[in-house]
Amino acid sequence: MTVVQTPASAIIRGVRAFFGARETGILAALILVIAVTTMVNPTFLFSPDGFRDLLLTPSILVLIAVGQAMVIITRSVDLSVGSVVGLTAYLTGRLFIDVHGIPIILVFVAGILAGAVLGLVNGALVAFGKVPALVITLGTLYAYRGINVLWTGSNRVNASDMPADFLALGTNQLLFIPYLTIIALIVVLIAAWYLRNRRGGRELYAIGSDPAAAQLYGLKVTQRVLVAFIVSGALAGLAGVLFAARYGTSSSQTGTGLELQAVGAAVIGGVAIFGGSGTVYGAAIGAVLLLTINRALPILGIPDFWQQAVVGALILGAIVLDRILALRLSRKLIAKREVSHE
Amino acid sequence: MLLHSSTRRKGVTRALSIGVGVVAIALLATACSSGGSPGTSSSGDKNYKITFLPKNLGNAYFDTSDKGGAAAIKSFGGTYSEVGPATATADAQVSYINTLTQQGVGAIVLSANDPTALGSSLTQAKSAGVKIVTFDSDTDPKYRDVFVNQATAEGIAKVEVDSITKLIGDTGEIAILSAAANATNQNAWIDLMKKDLAANHPNVKLDAVVYGNDDDQTSFDKTAALLQTYPNLKGIVSPTTVGVAAAARYLSTSAFKGKVQLTGLGTPNQMRSYVKDGTVTGFALWNPEDLGYLAAFTAKALVDGTITGKTGDTFTAGKLGKFTVGDKATVLLGDPFVFNKDNIDKFNF
Numbered sequence: 001m002t003v004v005q006t007p008a009s010a011i012i013r014g015v016r017a018f019f020g021a022r023e024t025g026i027l028a029a030l031i032l033v034i035a036v037t038t039m040v041n042p043t044f045l046f047s048p049d050g051f052r053d054l055l056l057t058p059s060i061l062v063l064i065a066v067g068q069a070m071v072i073i074t075r076s077v078d079l080s081v082g083s084v085v086g087l088t089a090y091l092t093g094r095l096f097i098d099v100h101g102i103p104i105i106l107v108f109v110a111g112i113l114a115g116a117v118l119g120l121v122n123g124a125l126v127a128f129g130k131v132p133a134l135v136i137t138l139g140t141l142y143a144y145r146g147i148n149v150l151w152t153g154s155n156r157v158n159a160s161d162m163p164a165d166f167l168a169l170g171t172n173q174l175l176f177i178p179y180l181t182i183i184a185l186i187v188v189l190i191a192a193w194y195l196r197n198r199r200g201g202r203e204l205y206a207i208g209s210d211p212a213a214a215q216l217y218g219l220k221v222t223q224r225v226l227v228a229f230i231v232s233g234a235l236a237g238l239a240g241v242l243f244a245a246r247y248g249t250s251s252s253q254t255g256t257g258l259e260l261q262a263v264g265a266a267v268i269g270g271v272a273i274f275g276g277s278g279t280v281y282g283a284a285i286g287a288v289l290l291l292t293i294n295r296a297l298p299i300l301g302i303p304d305f306w307q308q309a310v311v312g313a314l315i316l317g318a319i320v321l322d323r324i325l326a327l328r329l330s331r332k333l334i335a336k337r338e339v340s341h342e
Numbered sequence: 343m344l345l346h347s348s349t350r351r352k353g354v355t356r357a358l359s360i361g362v363g364v365v366a367i368a369l370l371a372t373a374c375s376s377g378g379s380p381g382t383s384s385s386g387d388k389n390y391k392i393t394f395l396p397k398n399l400g401n402a403y404f405d406t407s408d409k410g411g412a413a414a415i416k417s418f419g420g421t422y423s424e425v426g427p428a429t430a431t432a433d434a435q436v437s438y439i440n441t442l443t444q445q446g447v448g449a450i451v452l453s454a455n456d457p458t459a460l461g462s463s464l465t466q467a468k469s470a471g472v473k474i475v476t477f478d479s480d481t482d483p484k485y486r487d488v489f490v491n492q493a494t495a496e497g498i499a500k501v502e503v504d505s506i507t508k509l510i511g512d513t514g515e516i517a518i519l520s521a522a523a524n525a526t527n528q529n530a531w532i533d534l535m536k537k538d539l540a541a542n543h544p545n546v547k548l549d550a551v552v553y554g555n556d557d558d559q560t561s562f563d564k565t566a567a568l569l570q571t572y573p574n575l576k577g578i579v580s581p582t583t584v585g586v587a588a589a590a591r592y593l594s595t596s597a598f599k600g601k602v603q604l605t606g607l608g609t610p611n612q613m614r615s616y617v618k619d620g621t622v623t624g625f626a627l628w629n630p631e632d633l634g635y636l637a638a639f640t641a642k643a644l645v646d647g648t649i650t651g652k653t654g655d656t657f658t659a660g661k662l663g664k665f666t667v668g669d670k671a672t673v674l675l676g677d678p679f680v681f682n683k684d685n686i687d688k689f690n691f
Contacts, residue, residue, distance in 0.1 A: 047597070154401065160618075
């Protein structure tokens with residue numbers, strides 16, 4: 001294959017790659033949802049609150065979905081993230097109540113570290129115990145939630161327990177872009193760059209494509225899987241801190257159900273549930289799509305009772321569509337291979 | 343969430359499992375056990391040793407109610423004490439009831455963790471002559487003498503409708519942010535509110551009832567959706583503590599702050615920031631201090647023999663005035679209490 005590199009062909013290739021990417025379909029769906037909803041109700045996009053919520057609401061889920069995508073790419077899954085968010089959100093509140101005048105940055109560090117430790121427990125059990133992650137993290141989902149209930153009881157952290165500067169982080173903006181969105185964006189960019197360009201990132205894909213082959217090839221499977229879980233836990237920890245800042249409260253049930261949204265976001269975004277393919281961009285867009293649909297439905301006049309059913313149908317639709325596209329692509333690739341072999 | 347009154351069993355289980363409702367701030371910071379009034383123990387032959395047995399210790403809600411009880415008991419020269427388990431589990435109160443029976447207290451004032459689990463120990467206590475008053479959350483009526491009820495569905499619905507119609511000037515569109523779509527008590531309140539609105543507030547239009555499932559995030563997002571969907575919305579009512587706090591959090595940083603009125607059932611600690619920053623002018627709940635005060639006087643009336651739990655019995659409860667025992671041996675505290683900027687700092691629960 002010798003292709004003359006001209007700027008024009010590079011652009012064409014870029015455009016073709018863009019339209020061929022699995023993420024593009026999801027992005028198009030997202031734009032469609034936003035466009036239709038905005039036509040029905042212009043305030044969805046063109047009002048200070050509407051624009052802010054569009055960016056702000058998915059930010060926390062984006063963080064978790066990025067971690068989840070990294071774990072799923074290694075052919076694992078982390079179902080404990082919702083419980084990790086709950087624990088770190090309560091930890092955040094506790095730190096502000098119990099340690100007077102604690103610097104906000106220290107609370108962030110504590111939340112991320114706590115999340116990383118919880119992720120390490122998951123990772124260690126999965127990597128060393130050789131037990132499927134589905135089982136392990138289903139266990140820690142309940143175990144972590146149990147610790148949370150035991151610790152929190154019927155208590156609740158309220159907005160008045162946390163400093164105003166911290167709460168402002170959850171809602172304020174820098175030039176029309178909320179802080180939370182900026183944090184999420186930075187995380188997405190770093191994770192995407194690492195997965196695409198670094199050896200460690202590429203090995204995650206290799207492990208997910210064929211764990212046995214990766215082992216035989218001499219990749220550090222245990223270490224990589226461990227790191228993926230630690231990252232997922234740390235991001236869930238960060239999300240927990242941000243949850244407290246955004247919602248100004250946390251109780252023993254904070255974050256319940258987030259794990260399924262995170263898996264849903266990753267899958268919608270084209271991360272294959274059996275590992276080995278997908279990008280964190282896709283997972284992030286999937287997260288934005290999922291929550292934007294959630295917000296759009298009431299505005300489109302779908303009654304409350306039907307909203308969850310509609311979300312479910314859309315998830316199924318997205319997956320079916322994704323599957324059809326993937327099959328078509330693989331047929332095309334096979335055809336191409338046969339042609340080139342002739 | 344706030345549902346102790348009529349749906350007892352469900353109320354208790356939900357309060358336990360979801361653990362929100364009336365909540366505490368500090369699990370350990372408790373002003374527990376045996377405060378009492380030094381020196382003044384008994385008056386005459388009446389046994390005024392009255393012990394408060396909350397669902398659990400270190401719960402700021404019960405710290406507040408028991409403070410009211412202590413003040414009441416001090417005022418009539420009885421001996422106040424407070425005992426209770428560390429966690430609000432169904433059978434945790436049994437051993438306390440047995441011990442108090444052996445100690446021969448005059449009355450036990452308790453908030454039951456379970457409507458039936460305490461049955462046999464309460465029956466023993468009663469047969470030993472101990473008067474049993476339940477408050478906040480009841481047992482089966484046969485196990486106690488009198489239940490002091492904090493609010494009725496009618497009272498709650500009325501205070502909600504009155505507050506919101508007053509806030510929006512009795513004209514305009516409103517919406518309700520509820521808990522779960524199948525929450526019995528919420529639906530009962532909402533039905534009563536709808537009837538009241540239709541009958542007495544013809545210019546107020548109820549646009550929608552949405553369900554936040556008593557989840558912070560869902561309630562928050564539903565509030566955002568309400569504000570976008572109904573641009574003419576003037577008020578939101580959220581008769582659930584989680585919902586009203588989440589709606590207040592959204593409104594407090596929204597362009598609608600001050601333009602859309604919010605009220606509901608909330609606790610002072612959850613709502614403090616939002617009342618102070620002007621997002622919320624007022625919200626309702628019963629006053630737990632008065633509840634404890636009334637429960638203590640109910641216990642006294644039982645010890646005195648002024649009341650026996652029969653419908654129509656009347657007694658006087660100090661500064662709160664005269665009360666009548668109603669159906670199923672229940673005493674009603676009265677209309678819910680409205681918290682606002684001026685009084686919120688007197689409460690910590």
